[in-house]
Amino acid sequence: MKLESSAFEADSLIPSQYTCDGANISPPLSWDAPPAETESLALIVDDPDAPVGIFVHWVVYDLPPETLHLPEGIAPQATLLKGGTHGKNDFGNLGYGGPCPPNGTHHYVFKLYALDRTLSLQSGATKAQLEAAMNGHILAAAELVGRYAKRR
Template sequence: MQTKKIALLTLVTSILLVSGAQARESIELSSPEFVDGGMLPVKFTCEGEGISPPLSWRGVPQGTQSLVIIMDHMPMSKSEPKVAKYPAGSPDSQAGHDENNPAQVTPAPLPSHKPNKPEGLRWYWGMYNVPATVSGIQAGQVAGALGSNVVNRKSEYAPPCSKGPGVKNYSFHLYALSAFLALPESDNVSAAVLRNKMRGLVLGSGSLTVSFERYGQTQQPVH
C-alpha cells in the first residue's frame, strides 16, 4: 500500500511539473514615460518628436534566448473607449488577438486604394532578436532587428498619427522566446510575420495599453 501511495504521489508531482513547464509566464512591462491605461506622451507621436518610447521589463522566464517587441492598434467603433486595458501577460480581449497563440493574429491588410481605411490589426513598431540579457530600452534605442510598420512599410518606428477625432488605443507587447528568430533580410517583417514565426517559442509575455488623441494640426500624413 505504501509503495502504491509513493508511486501515485510521484505521478501527480510529475504531471504538475510538466504543466508548470508548459504554462506561459507573465512579464511585467512598463515605461518611465507612461503607465498602463494612461496617455501616450505627445513626443512619441507624429505631433511631437516621433521617436520610439522607452520600455523596461522584469520577470523574463528562465530559458529565454531572445525578446520581441510589437506595438499595435486594433481599430474599433466610433465610440472607442478611452482605455482598453489588457492584463499583462494575458490574451487580449480583442477578437483575433491572442498573445499566447501569436500565429492566430489576423494580419492587417496591405494598403489598397483606401490606405487610411481602419480595418484589421495595424502595427507601428516591431523589434526582434533582442538579447535576453537586455532589460529595457531608451527612447529611440534599437536593441535588435527592426520589423516593418503598416504606415510606410519601412523597418522603423511609425509614430501614432491617428485618423479622425477621438481617442485611439495602442498596445505594447513583449514576448520572451526560447530561441532567436531566423528571418531572411526583408523590408516587410510585419507583426503578422513575427507572430507566425514565434509559434511554439513563446515562454512568457507582457503588455500595456495607452491612449492618444490628436489635438493639433500637422502637415504630416494622417495614418
C-alpha cells in the same frame, strides 16, 4: 513579466513627443527579467482601433535575453545597437512609427514576448511573419496599453 514605460502609465495618454504630433520617437520601455530559458525577446506595438483593422506601429525581434529596457528614440535602422532587428511597420518603414489616429482616441498595445529561440528573420519582417516564427516558442508575454487622440 511586467512591461512598463517611464513616459506614461498603463492605460493613460501617451505623451505627444512619441506621436506624429511631436518628435515621433519611440518611448522608453523596461521590463523585468524574462524566464531563465529565454533565448530572445520580441516586441510588437499595434493599434486595434484603426479603421482599416489592426495597424502595426513597431516590430522588433531577436533582442538579447539580457536586455531589460529600450531607451527613448531607438533609431529606425535594420539592427539595434545592442542587438535586435527591426521589422517593418504598417507605415512601410523599419522601426517605430508613432500614434497618429485619424479620429478619436485609440489604444496602442505594446506586447513583449520571451521566446525559447532566436528567430533569425531578416530585417523588415512583418508582424504576421514574426507571429508565424514565434508560434509555439513563446515562454512568457507582457503587455502595456497607452492611449492617444491626435491634436486638431
